[in-house]
Amino acid sequence: MTLINPQKVMPLWLGIVLICTFNVAHANTPVADYFKDTWSTQEGLPHNSINAIAQTSDGYLWFATWEGVARYNGRDFRFFERSAKTGILDSGIRTLISDDNNGLWVAGARGGITYHQDDHWQPQPAARGMVNHLLKDRSGNVWVAVEGLGVFYRPKPSIDVDSTEEVWVLKNLSVYRLLEDTKGQIWAATDNGLFKLNRDNTQEVLAQYGLSKLHIYSILETQNTGLLVATNRGAYTIKDDKISLLHPSLAGEAITTLMEDDEKDLWLGTVSKGVMRFDKGHIETLNTQSGLPNNRVLSILQDLEGSIWIGTNGGLMRLRKAPFTTWTKKRALVGDYVRSVIDVDAESVLVGSSEGLSLIRNNTAHEARLNSGSPISVLSFAKRREGGIWVGTYLNGLMLWKDNQLSHYLNYVSGLPSDEVRAILEDSHNNLWIGTTNGLVQKTASGQQRLFTRDDGLPDNYIMALTEDDQGQIWVGTGVGVAKLTSNGFEIVPINSQEGAEYAFGFWVEPGYVWIATDRGLIRYSQEDGQLGLVGRRSGLPIDKLFQVIYDGTNGLWLTSNRGIWRVDYHAAHAVADGRQNKIAFEHFSESDGLASAQANGGSNPAAVAMDNGKLWFATAKGVAMVNSSTISQKNTAHLPITIESISADGHVLLANKKNVLPAGTNRVVFNYAGLGYVMSSRIEYRTRLVGFESTWASRGKNTIAEYTNLAPGQYQFLVSARYPYSDWNSADQIYEITILPHFWQRLEVQIGVALLILIILAGSLRWRFKQLQKNELRLQALVEKQTYDLRQQSEDFQRQANEDELTGLPNRRAFDLWLSEGFVQAKQQQTSLILVIMDIDHFKKINDHYSHLVGDQAIKSLAAQLQLIASQQVHVARWGGEEFTLVIEGVDDINIAAHCDNIRQSIETFDYSNIATDFKMTVSMGVAFAHSVESYQGLLRLADQALYRAKKQGRNRVEIWQE
Known part of the structure; x- marks a missing residue:
């Protein structure tokens, strides 16, 4: 048996923890790298205190507040308050417990307990005080924790047992949390210790460890550490009949709530210090300084998509792993305005900003200059064959970074036409090419320098991009066009033939082709025949100006712009450039995907770089962003649960059952649906199909309402499918059937009978006509004309109904x-x-x-x-x-x-x-x-x-x- 005195432990360890704990690289995503979203009453919550969070198996998220329970579908909140229908006795909700049957237990103030399942509310007998927590054990008994009164359970209903019977097992205590462990033992966290509950005997557990009368807020059975107990003086683990502090730095800390995520990390909510993540002995903290709405944490949940939801006294926060990770000054980058980035080796990159050089290695950024002096505004990079990195600057010409030292190499005084160096290239013949704003300088391996300008065949003196193709030709990008250096001198590449393109911001070379990022899209040059192909607006890209193009090594071309980062399929880009395909699909990434700024920078090179390990780095107006291309394809593959939130027929709301029979004459049927995805809920796209009315899918875009009017009597099946942008459509698993009954005269047997009757009458009329042909000729003619008129009127009525809205009389x-x-x-x-x-x-x-x-x-x-x-x-x-x-x-x-x-x-x-x-x-x-x-x-x-x-x-x- 191990005894812990938190008052003695904390002073010894606290200093060590503050130094060591927060500076170790974790295998998991650092909390600082999670993308954060927040909600409060301003965004639709009924109250800012989030007492509990739950997710039902259909995908809905539920939030308990002091003003009722809120259900969230990713776009808006729907409130459920005190009413006879819901069985909620008071709007103050304390606990939400979901089960595997798409059910949700809701309980709180005034002892109200109710069960919600598939849009049905089942009120339960009320408790005698406020319910802090509730548990349905594996035997079917319902355990209830009541403020100030203790714990009772209601036996599973049976022939011999009354489900309203209350068996009290703990009295005169405030109980905050109940737990059934893997052995079936029931535990209770109270204001006076931790109790193990048995029907015949209850036992306070912590006294035997010398920790009696601790205020216990929560309890959790973890996968590795056994039983985790949250108290007003730290978090403790109980395993193998031993108790110990989870971590010395938590001694004396008031821990309110516990959660274990799918990576076995522990999340601890506190009374006044925000939320902490415990990962393999290391602690990271998230508080108001890092965006948490309030430091008092009341609830934590990980949803089905892996996002972490944190309920506080001041609102709700969601942490999700965004595809991109961004380094800014807050993460020790020298400057936020990044113009260029280059890989130094397999584990590190050099970042150039308006304020200097940064080196990022093992996810940690620091100053790249040991000889730090006055700030250097960096524009461009290139690798040096003899080691080091060439650095082009805004005011200091060309410099060399080697062994963490930055030294001057060439400037205006020593022969450059300008100190502003926007592109650098060291070619396969050891020639050094320096692109400035006043011409292109070649420095040969022997040290000879030559200046090339418009007079030598360049389209312009303002050089923005340089590359060498697979044939050893040097390509030059300027603000007025592109030229390549051949054995006959500079040859103009007519990119202006592609919708008037002029600016050439960046190149990417592959065998047989040179790709050019321009102000009119992505242009491909074929080495075989010199033909140009364009991937731009006419092929579906919503932007013109592209700064950089890089290849991720698998099947993606990544394009940077002022409006975010775009990914297109490599083979599709070739097909469009060849003219074999008209449109190209794309993925768009912006701030919601982890970028601190969607404005990527261009005009100097390289503005993006692809590393052999699959990591792609991008220069932006607020930091340098990185994405792992090997995992990005998994971003949108998660299954999207889809639910029909409401169905109405002629303005009458129907139950969202899978089958509905509608009366004859039903004119307008409306389906309101939602895809329950929360990572990018505002970007979910939908398509619907009403089988029996539509033969193909109807695209709904982001609209969540499908309306049908003037449906003929018959049976229909409504299907809805959803997807995140540019990913595959999820299958329509839910099928909703409606049957519209016919009027009496629309029934098939009635129509057949009427038709037979008409035939009999016509036959009799013909016989009679033979007998009295002359007498009845005029009458028969009048009858035919009348029938023709009636049919014409009926046709006109049908035409009017087909083009007129029934409710408003307006054209439809x-x-x-x-x-x-x-x-x-x-x-x-x-x-x-x-x-x-x-x-x-x-x-x-x-x-x-x-x-x-x-x-x-x-x-x-x-x-x-x-x-x-x-x-x-x-x-x-x-x-x-x-x-x-x-x-x-x-x-x-x-x-x-x-x-x-x-x-x-x-x-x-x-x-x-x-x-x-x-x-x-x-x-x-x-x-x-x-x-x-x-x-x-x-x-x-x-x-x-x-x-x-x-x-x-x-x-x-x-x-x-x-x-x-």
Whole structure:
């Protein structure tokens, strides 16, 4: 038996721990490298104290607060509060416990206990005080920890046992946590020690170790260390009948909550020091100084995607492993504005910034100069064959870094035309090429120097990039074009033939080809025939200006830009350059992927480098970023759980069952769905298919609503699939069936009977006609004409229904598509103005939730009535679907469209809606795009939708006009 006195241990070890613990390189990702997201009441939480966190097996995340329980789908929170339906007696929720059956136990203030499963609430008998924790053991008994009263359990219901019976096993204590260990033993963490609970006998455990009356907040059974106990004086492990401090530095620390992640690291929440991660004897701390909303930690959870969620008194934080790791001044980099990076050896890189040189080795950055003097603004690098790195600077010419010393080599005084060196190359013949802003200098192995300028055939004197191809030719990139040095002198490479490209920022050479990063995309030069191919906007890239291209050694080309880092498939890039493929898929990486800044730097070289170990390094405006290309392909392969959050038919909400039977005459069916992925939830894309109505998948983009109108009677299957951008679609595992019943006259047997009856009548009429041909000729003719008229009317009615929205009377999406396609072609042919506006009611879901779906429908009709007033031959109004409307405006000047649309927006905002509901207000967001910006009306739709998305992202109730 081992006795621990934390008051004696801490002074001895604390100094050693502070020196050693926090400076050891860990095998796991350092806490500082996790990407952090935070939420508070400003982002939709009902309260900032997150008492508990749980994730149900369907993928939903749940958060317990003092204002109810919040369910999160990655985009927004849905609240569940005190009500008879939920069984929540008070909004103060203390604990959430999920099970393997997609169930969730919810308990808290006033003893309320309820069980939620598959959208059904099952209220349980209340306890006599606030419930701090709850446990359902492997036998089916429910154990309840009650503030100030102790612990009782309710036996598993059976014929002989009443499920409301309460068997008290611990009394007159505040119990905060219950645990059933792998042996089936129940443990209780209390304000007066740790208890082992038996039905006939309870035993306080810590007294035998000399640690009686400790305040125990939490308890955890770990995979390696046995039982971990969180107390008001540190965290202790109990294993093999011995107890010890988890770590000496924790002695005296108040630990509130415990969690073990999938890498067997321990996460400890504290009362006042934030959260700590314990990894193989080492501790890292995350607190308010590093972004934690509050230092009092109440709950910790690792979700199914591996992210760590931390609930505090001041809000919620999520830690996730981003693909990129960035070094900045906060991680000891000399300067944040990085212009160039180069690999020194297999384990280290040299980083050049506006403030000097940094060396990163084994994930640690430090000053690369032992002879540190005045700051050197670094522009470019190149490897020196005799050892060391050539360093091009902004004001000091060419320098040499070797043995951690930086020395001067060439400058303006000693023969350079300029001290600003943006590109360096030491070729296969030991010639040193120095690209300056005033010409290109060649220094031969024998020491002779020669200056090349425009007079020697260069397109410009401002040199930005240099490389040597597989044929030994020197390539020069400038701000006015590209030249290559052949045996006949410099030869201009006509990159301006590719959509007017001029700037050549960087090169990548492979056998037979030279790739050029330009201001018009990625250009490929073929050594065989001198042909140029372009991978740019016309092939699907949303940007023009690319700074650097590098190859990751597997199958990816990485491109840097002012708007992030892009990855394209190597073989697809060749196919596009050859003309064998029109479009290219891409992955885009920005701040949400771990970059401190999405602005990558260019204009000096190398601005990115690929190492043999698969690590790629990128110079950015805020630090140097690294990604491991060997693991990046796993970024988006996680399965995305998909759930149908609601189904409504003609405004009536249905249970999200897998089968629903709808009455005859049902006109409008709406599915609201969500992909429960949290790493990049705002970028999840969807597609849907209604089998029985659609033969192919319908792309929904990021829209989470699918609406169908005018469905014929019959059986349908609704499928929804999701993916992260540019990854494979997840299979549609969930199938939801709806059956729309027919009217009496739409039933097949009735239609067959009517048809037979008509045939009999016609046959009798023919016989009678033979007998009285002359007498009935006029009557028969009138009958035929009447039937023809009726059929024509019926056809016209069907045509009107197919093109008219039932709820608003406005033209529907089918009519809108016809307008837009015809109007777009006419506008292009006649070179007239055509403008598309997509309008979306702001927070429409909140209108439905707060008022009712009936009020929501009235709001839609009211908006439709307002829009009908502005409809004319030049303005076509349609209901796009759900809460979205469209305007096709012809003949309006582009300059005046912003004011025109804003007038519409203001009139909608200030309209009197008191006839709908008291104090009812409604605003809209509008996205505007011009036909002259695109080549197809589908492209016009996409631009307007992007503008609408931007309007929503920037605060809603605004008009956003699409601009490049």
